Amino acid sequence: MRWEDLFADLELQWEANEAAELAAELADRSRREAAYLRLIDRLRPVVGHPARCRVLGGQRAPETLHGTLSALGVDWFLLAEPGATEVLVPMRSLLAVENLPVVSAQPGHEGPLAAKLDLRYVLRGLVRDRSVCTLLFVDGTSLHGTPVRVGADFLEVAEHAVGEFARRGRVRSGWTMPLDAIAYVRRVP
Template sequence: MRWQQLFADLQAEFDEAAAAEERAQLPSRARSETAAVRLAERLGGAVGGRVSLRCRGAGEVGGRLDEVGPDWALLTDDAGREVLVSLAAVVAVSGLLRATAAAEPAARVRAAPDLRRALRGLARDRSAVGIVLDDGALLTGTVDRVGADFVELAEHAPEDFRRSGAVRSVRAVVLAAVAVVRTLTPGAA
């Protein structure tokens, strides 16, 4: 009986030492896991909520966060316009709750269409857009095509539809310079 008590005491000591080691590793493990979270994944937990993104060239862009891709976020602003934001242009985010972590599995966010594919959707829809570049310049027109590292914009006045007589020029814009893309409503002016 004394042997059984001795083994039980040793097992209890071992269990307590293992639990103490586990507790000591928790903060380090949490920091390590947090260090692996990308901005797109962090934003994924805030989908449906209101956020504000501070962007190079475009300033504060706020609204309801509708969707997040690996390198973009889609918001609906207070005017009801869709706003596509390049995450490469984002310098700060506000409106995230502490509890918002990667709600979507990271692999799902990474598998979503990238910025080029999102812009190709605008080209297919023939949507009039305003493109804010990372230097603050605003270009308006219709996305004609999207290449590997550029977007081609048929420039026209925001209130006009894309018609050959309305197009002032066609401009290729480097994707890395695109900060924000807002949908416009031609003919609304």
Template sequence: MPIYAPRMRWDQLFDDLEAQLQAQERRELDSEVADRTRRERAAVELGARFAAALGAPLRLHLAAGPVLGGALLDIGEDWLLLRGDTGRDSVVPFAAIVGVTGLAARSAQARTARRFGLGYALRGLSRDRTTVAVTDRGGQVVTGTIDVVGADFLDLAEHAVGESRRASNVTGRRTVPFAAVVSVESR
């Protein structure tokens, strides 16, 4: 029996050293995985997060105006389209969003997003002669029809909702820089 006692101590020592080595390797692997995850998350853009949330209910906290809630219908290069709780659709530039509630942690490839920018989306509303409500960064809401969409601005023929865009109904003409647009809601 005395012959086995020293052998048992060596086995315990080697088992302990093996366990320490495995624990160290596990800590290194965990650290590497955490580092890689942080690097991958750092490369994710907001548009990819929105692309993964198509159809989901979101609440957009905007630079001006009330919180806009509804289902995410579409996403573009620098804008999104939200079907509001009121049933109206709103084009919202990313730059006007100061926070989002309800956005999942996952992301999707950018190919799920429209490749065109805000100007192109607004040109569609202009072409269709849709009456819109434009909210600016100052919180002011102006209704009318988009007459012109430039490279970085829109011209709005101001008129009341429910009236057509006729010269007799137009009360003014407003130029709004894209940088000042918070949302463009179809009426």
């Protein structure tokens, strides 16, 4: 064996060892970085794209919603369904999202304004607009009406018939519910 062959063999072994160590370090670093990702970071790249989600509240089973993920907050997302309906889903009702892309947004980069736009803020918008909605509860029951007030941890809804508005004489009942009881809110077009 010549000295050059020995040195070449040792150099190849050294390079292979270095490449294996680098690959192990990159894999370990990727696992550590993934530990800092939140669900909102996984969902942010999907805003503006079709999404299929399983949520609480279906009759004895989770319900599947599909549409375009049109907006995202710290504890909610908005799904634009085919047919011009919008569904506001609290994150706590989300069970799974199908086929998210591999890429994620940087953790914690939603900005200070987005952090303030929580579920209560969006529900106050429905109250302000006097939007007619159908609310699905986590137990699978539903309520049709108009949200009238949002508290720190509750929502009040004036129940009325489908196709009616919350006017004197048309309101059947007033309901107050904890926000945690809401599986999703579908805005009626």
